Amino acid sequence: MSKKKLATVWLGGCSGCHMSLLDIDERILDVAKLADIVKSPVVDGKEFPEVDIALVEGSVTSDEHHREILHIRKHCKTLIAFGDCAVMTNVTGMRNYFDLKDVFETSYVHAISNDHIGLVPDHPSLLKLNDKVVPLQEVVKVDFVIPGCPPDADTIFYVLFEFLNDRIPNLSEAKKLKYG
Numbered sequence: 334m335s336k337k338k339l340a341t342v343w344l345g346g347c348s349g350c351h352m353s354l355l356d357i358d359e360r361i362l363d364v365a366k367l368a369d370i371v372k373s374p375v376v377d378g379k380e381f382p383e384v385d386i387a388l389v390e391g392s393v394t395s396d397e398h399h400r401e402i403l404h405i406r407k408h409c410k411t412l413i414a415f416g417d418c419a420v421m422t423n424v425t426g427m428r429n430y431f432d433l434k435d436v437f438e439t440s441y442v443h444a445i446s447n448d449h450i451g452l453v454p455d456h457p458s459l460l461k462l463n464d465k466v467v468p469l470q471e472v473v474k475v476d477f478v479i480p481g482c483p484p485d486a487d488t489i490f491y492v493l494f495e496f497l498n499d500r501i502p503n504l505s506e507a508k509k510l511k512y513g
Contacts, residue, residue: 337385337497339364340372341415342405344398345425345466346391348374349483350416354388356486364490367497383408386496388415388479392422393467395460406473411496414475415489417482419468424482426466433464477502 343351351374357364364370371382381401387409393399406412417423428436469475479492488507495502 336366337368338371338382339368339386339388339493339497340381340384340405340409341370341374341388342372342381342390342401343374344389344391344401344419345394346416346418347424348390350388350390350418350479350481350489351375353481353483353486354489357490358486360490364493364497367494381405381408385409386411386413386493388413388493389419389469390415392418392425393463393469393472394425395462397460399463399472402469402472411476412469412473413477413479413492413496414469415479416484417480419475420470420478420480422466422468426468429465433462436462480504 341351341354355361368386370376371384381404387405389402389405389412391398393402414420418425422429477492477496479488481488488504491507492502492504
C-alpha cells in the first residue's frame, strides 16, 4: 500500500488546533507510517501540492485565505475542517459584529501613538481583510469536521488514523477510545 499525502493548513485562527495535533505525541509515528506530511506550518513547503487529506484550521478572513481555500479544495481529495474556527468562525468571527472600518480604526488608529494616527496598513503585499469572516463550508465543500476549540489530540489522531486507513470516522466512537 502506498503512503497517502497529508497537508495541514492554518488560515484565520490561533494555531491551537495545530498545537493539539502535536499533542498526539509519539502517535505521529503511526501517522507517518501511512502518510507523508507534505505541507504544514511545521514543514517548509511553499506550494500546496496534490494531497489525499487536508486538515484546515481557521476561518476565511481575507482575500488571501479565500484564494488559498479554493486552491486547497481543488488539490485535495478529502478536506477536513479542523476545529471550531474552521467550522463556525469562533473567535475570529467576533469581528463580524463590528463594521470593518471600525475594527481598523480601533486596531490601528486609536491603539497607536499620536505620531501614527490615521496610519492604516495599505500595501499591495498585505492581505485585504474581508468584510466578514466566514467558515470554510461557506466557500468550499467540506468533507468532514473535527469540532473543538481546540479538538483534543485523541480525536485528531482517531480521525486521521481512520481516514488514512480508508475508513470514515465516527466521532461518537472516538469519545469511547482512550489512547496513551
